[in-house]
Amino acid sequence: MAKKDLLVSLKNVGVERDGKWLVRGVDFEVRRGEIVTLIGPNGSGKSTSVKCALGVIDPTEGQVNRATDLVVSYVPQKFNLDWTLPLSVKRLMNLTAHHSHADIEEALEQVGIAHLADAEVSHLSGGELQRAQLARAMLRKPDLLVLDEPVQGVDFQGEVALYELIAHMRDHHNCGVLLISHDLHVVMAATDTVICMNGHVCCRGAPKQVAQSAEYQQLFGVRRSEALAIYDHQHDHTHLPDGRVKHADGTICEDCDHSHGAHDHKEHDHA
Numbered sequence: 001m002a003k004k005d006l007l008v009s010l011k012n013v014g015v016e017r018d019g020k021w022l023v024r025g026v027d028f029e030v031r032r033g034e035i036v037t038l039i040g041p042n043g044s045g046k047s048t049s050v051k052c053a054l055g056v057i058d059p060t061e062g063q064v065n066r067a068t069d070l071v072v073s074y075v076p077q078k079f080n081l082d083w084t085l086p087l088s089v090k091r092l093m094n095l096t097a098h099h100s101h102a103d104i105e106e107a108l109e110q111v112g113i114a115h116l117a118d119a120e121v122s123h124l125s126g127g128e129l130q131r132a133q134l135a136r137a138m139l140r141k142p143d144l145l146v147l148d149e150p151v152q153g154v155d156f157q158g159e160v161a162l163y164e165l166i167a168h169m170r171d172h173h174n175c176g177v178l179l180i181s182h183d184l185h186v187v188m189a190a191t192d193t194v195i196c197m198n199g200h201v202c203c204r205g206a207p208k209q210v211a212q213s214a215e216y217q218q219l220f221g222v223r224r225s226e227a228l229a230i231y232d233h234q235h236d237h238t239h240l241p242d243g244r245v246k247h248a249d250g251t252i253c254e255d256c257d258h259s260h261g262a263h264d265h266k267e268h269d270h271a
């Protein structure tokens with residue numbers, strides 16, 4: 001796999017635990033310069049798929065390929081920190097690796113919190129903390145940046161700004177980005193591919209430019225609406241009440257995949 005091109009790919013990946021498939025039939029890839037977003041409800045297998053992509057867990061079936069010497073920065077969903085310990089933003093940057101003062105300054109500058117270098121991490125707002133984590137992730141100069149729910153604890157405006165920032169990081173560092181979000185409605189316009197999960201890959205596609213609806217533009221402003229995209233959530237199949245699946249071409253099968261009869265959908269529903 002050429003490092004400059006394909007960073008990671010999953011082919012028909014499945015993870016089984018205690019006789020139950022947590023995810024199955026997961027296929028996606030992330031290339032340098034590309035932003036791929038996994039969306040889906042809680043428990044739909046987004047984190048499990050990302051763990052496979054990163055090699056944290058081995059898939060029970062299927063294949064995962066990573067570029068040689070791939071440098072990954074992972075920003076987790078939860079930031080476990082002892083909030084009683086004094087820790088400045090600057091020190092947070094050097095918590096697990098040593099970076100020069102100049103590099104730290106530049107990283108904080110890039111995420112717009114250079115003025116908070118000496119601030120206590122426990123005093124940061126949700127958005128500022130996300131930016132600090134992003135700065136810390138970028139200091140590793142990753143080929144692949146992985147962000148789990150990057151907008152948690154951030155208000156809508158902050159969310160838009162954070163997505164814009166992630167796209168900027170992608171452009172500036174020419175890395176690939178893998179995002180996890182449970183939000184089905186708001187994904188950034190810069191996302192190249194949205195993978196919608198529900199125990200398997202339901203559907204995928206490029207997010208459309210935000211709906212040109214007057215209400216939306218009124219609510220978020222034209223600039224905001226330009227920065228956002230609504231993923232047009234069209235499934236290519238419908239789950240019938242009796243458990244069978246009707247495909248877009250009208251054929252009715254026992255499962256979602258025309259060509260893949262072994263897929264078991266009893267573990268989840270598509271409501």
Ligand SMILES: Nc1ncnc2c1ncn2[C@@H]1O[C@H](COP(=O)(O)OP(=O)(O)OP(=O)(O)O)[C@@H](O)[C@H]1O
Nearest residue numbers: 017018022040041042043044045046047048049182
């Ligand atoms: N090691 C494990 N053993 C058994 N079940 C697990 C294990 N890890 C995850 N699961 C289950 O697998 C399912 C998928 O979990 P996963 O964390 O991948 O979902 P997710 O889409 O990332 O969810 P969320 O949006 O809530 O973070 C869940 O039902 C979870 O309880």
